[in-house]
Amino acid sequence: MAWSRTLNSDSDTQRQPAVEIRDLTFRWTEPGPPVLRLDHLRIERGERVFVAGPSGSGKTTLLNLLAGVAVPRQGSLRVLGRPLEATGGARRDHFRADHIGYIFQMFNLILYLSVLENVQLPCHFSRIRRERARRRSGTPTAEARRLLKQLDMADAGCPDSPVNALSVGQQQRVAAARAFMGAPELLIADEPTSSLDADRRTAFIQLLFQECADSGATLVFVSHDNTLAPLFDRTLSLAALNRATADRETALQSGS
Ligand SMILES: Nc1ncnc2c1ncn2[C@@H]1O[C@H](COP(=O)(O)OP(=O)(O)O)[C@@H](O)[C@H]1O
Numbered sequence: 001m002a003w004s005r006t007l008n009s010d011s012d013t014q015r016q017p018a019v020e021i022r023d024l025t026f027r028w029t030e031p032g033p034p035v036l037r038l039d040h041l042r043i044e045r046g047e048r049v050f051v052a053g054p055s056g057s058g059k060t061t062l063l064n065l066l067a068g069v070a071v072p073r074q075g076s077l078r079v080l081g082r083p084l085e086a087t088g089g090a091r092r093d094h095f096r097a098d099h100i101g102y103i104f105q106m107f108n109l110i111l112y113l114s115v116l117e118n119v120q121l122p123c124h125f126s127r128i129r130r131e132r133a134r135r136r137s138g139t140p141t142a143e144a145r146r147l148l149k150q151l152d153m154a155d156a157g158c159p160d161s162p163v164n165a166l167s168v169g170q171q172q173r174v175a176a177a178r179a180f181m182g183a184p185e186l187l188i189a190d191e192p193t194s195s196l197d198a199d200r201r202t203a204f205i206q207l208l209f210q211e212c213a214d215s216g217a218t219l220v221f222v223s224h225d226n227t228l229a230p231l232f233d234r235t236l237s238l239a240a241l242n243r244a245t246a247d248r249e250t251a252l253q254s255g256s
């Protein structure tokens with residue numbers, strides 16, 4: 001029907017917020033205590049959001065949900081307009097490959113692949129990202145080189161050398177270049193600066209901002225280092241947002 005085509009068109013999807021969560025409860029084990037209980041959380045397209053919270057407060061769990069790695073049994077979770085709570089495993093894998101760049105705390109680079117091969121990995125799993133890389137720079141390899149240069153990695157020796165020859169700061173920038181490859185709409189970063197000193201931390205975040213501004217991407221950045229928060233558009237305090245934390249504290253106080 002014409003109206004459903006209109007509703008589901010690309011431009012309509014692009015107008016949806018980057019993230020919209022309602023009445024979500026998530027448990028890692030069923031039955032078990034909820035790790036996350038969120039009434040409402042909305043992140044607009046292009047926002048740069050800092051997610052704060054002490055260790056164990058559910059920051060990585062939230063990122064796993066946004067990336068469709070974990071699925072809530074209760075509530076709704078829309079990412080880039082897609083209802084992930086109602087999307088099967090294989091479709092979620094495709095969705096992640098096409099639309100999400102993930103910078104892991106430990107980078108998760110493939111150590112036996114070269115710098116260039118690591119950065120191009122998303123193009124192997126997603127035609128959309130391969131096409132975007134081609135449109136931007138002609139070939140995925142050229143786009144990988146552009147991103148590495150943009151992230152101040154032009155002087156990091158030979159891009160054909162294996163990544164295990166790089167310093168931690170350099171590995172981190174390779175991980176960022178890989179996440180940006182093929183311009184995914186949502187960038188997720190899980191404590192990517194925890195192994196850097198303060199100056200390098202700020203410089204790295206400025207590089208992330210620059211790339212996000214270039215591609216119009218939304219950035220969800222997690223850290224337990226609150227000194228970074230003022231750099232971002234907005235801070236989400238998970239300790240305040242997550243009603244599961246309050247429930248646990250109440251249970252502890254009442255001795256139950
Ligand atoms: N894959 C998992 N399986 C089972 N429990 C998990 C898993 N990941 C995290 N948890 C539990 O969920 C809670 C929140 O953890 P996490 O989201 O990693 O917090 P943070 O990133 O804020 O330190 C902790 O109690 C942790 O043990």
Ligand SMILES: [Mg+2]
Nearest residue numbers: 059060061190
């Ligand atoms: Mg974590």
